[in-house]
Amino acid sequence: MRVGIVGAGFIGNKRAQALGDSKLTFVADVDETRAKTLAEKHSCSHTTDWEEVVKSDKVDIVIASTTNDFLVPVALESIKNGKHVLVEKPCARNPEELLKVVKAVEQHKGVKAKAGFNHRFHPALMKAKEIFDSGEIGKLMYIRARYGHGGRKGYDREWRAKPEICGGGEMIDQGIHLVDLARWFAGGFDEAIGYCATMFWDMCVEDNCFALLKNKGGQIASLHASCTEWKNLFSFEIFCKHGKLDINGLGGSYGEETLTYYKMKPEMGVPGKFVHSWPGEDVSWRLEFKDFVDAIKKGREPVGTLRDAYEDMKLVFDIYDWSKKYG
Numbered sequence: 001m002r003v004g005i006v007g008a009g010f011i012g013n014k015r016a017q018a019l020g021d022s023k024l025t026f027v028a029d030v031d032e033t034r035a036k037t038l039a040e041k042h043s044c045s046h047t048t049d050w051e052e053v054v055k056s057d058k059v060d061i062v063i064a065s066t067t068n069d070f071l072v073p074v075a076l077e078s079i080k081n082g083k084h085v086l087v088e089k090p091c092a093r094n095p096e097e098l099l100k101v102v103k104a105v106e107q108h109k110g111v112k113a114k115a116g117f118n119h120r121f122h123p124a125l126m127k128a129k130e131i132f133d134s135g136e137i138g139k140l141m142y143i144r145a146r147y148g149h150g151g152r153k154g155y156d157r158e159w160r161a162k163p164e165i166c167g168g169g170e171m172i173d174q175g176i177h178l179v180d181l182a183r184w185f186a187g188g189f190d191e192a193i194g195y196c197a198t199m200f201w202d203m204c205v206e207d208n209c210f211a212l213l214k215n216k217g218g219q220i221a222s223l224h225a226s227c228t229e230w231k232n233l234f235s236f237e238i239f240c241k242h243g244k245l246d247i248n249g250l251g252g253s254y255g256e257e258t259l260t261y262y263k264m265k266p267e268m269g270v271p272g273k274f275v276h277s278w279p280g281e282d283v284s285w286r287l288e289f290k291d292f293v294d295a296i297k298k299g300r301e302p303v304g305t306l307r308d309a310y311e312d313m314k315l316v317f318d319i320y321d322w323s324k325k326y327g
Contacts, residue, residue: 005053027045086113093166098313121303138241138242143222146226150229169207242263247259
């Protein structure tokens with residue numbers, strides 16, 4: 001399929017490298033140098049006007065990888081022009097914005113839209129979901145997850161530190177991945193509380209958030225998102241009645257991606273231990289886009305829809321509201 005990318009920054013480049021059999025035909029970025037550089041790598045057109053991409057007859061799929069304040073405008077215009085669209089997480093600055101896109105997708109039946117939740121396609125998490133769904137480790141009790149990085153010099157002067165652009169801090173940035181994964185395993189949550197704090201960076205959005213999610217079945221997810229994690233960290237633990245799934249690392253600076261499966265024995269005591277590891281490149285971006293193309297061709301819903309992103313975003317803003325009230 002023919003792909004147009006709006007936003008030629010770090011994520012836009014990652015997306016361009018993960019298109020598989022599809023072809024990049026058009027790139028837009030407000031910085032012409034960035035747009036031109038990415039376009040030249042793929043021998044395609046470039047522009048500084050993103051509307052050219054979403055209206056182009058050379059484009060079947062639009063990837064919106066802009067700052068958060070432009071994700072909704074790009075998505076809405078893409079849908080209006082009959083383009084399938086992959087919107088990078090968090091897909092909007094708040095739930096109200098995102099709901100407009102969800103409704104637009106529902107009104108344009110021929111258009112498929114997907115949220116950029118590549119973490120669902122990390123091999124360790126896919127394997128964990130396979131084991132979990134088999135039922136062999138029993139009913140879910142709780143989830144404990146941590147995700148963080150250490151920022152960089154000047155991080156508090158970048159766009160992610162400006163609420164009018166980003167909509168929130170670390171919880172809406174990396175934290176929304178944790179919320180999405182927790183929902184993926186638990187099926188949903190009805191309550192969300194937490195404390196958001198700015199402990200280190202000189203900015204008016206949070207650099208740490210400590211959150212609890214709970215559903216009517218009594219299942220709980222404890223989440224910590226941080227950009228004062230001086231050594232990059234990803235840890236996602238799933239505790240069930242008959243075992244535990246422990247996912248660590250995402251490759252690169254987050255360490256080798258591993259899944260450790262602790263299987264309880266009938267006599268209890270020390271559990272059986274089975275370790276899977278994926279030391280190679282990060283394939284999640286490629287697998288995610290492959291699923292999206294397959295969903296378009298087969299007329300099914302992709303894994304990780306904009307409705308999922310909307311439910312995630314509502315929980316994030318419930319946490320923000322609770323923190324403002326009680327923090």
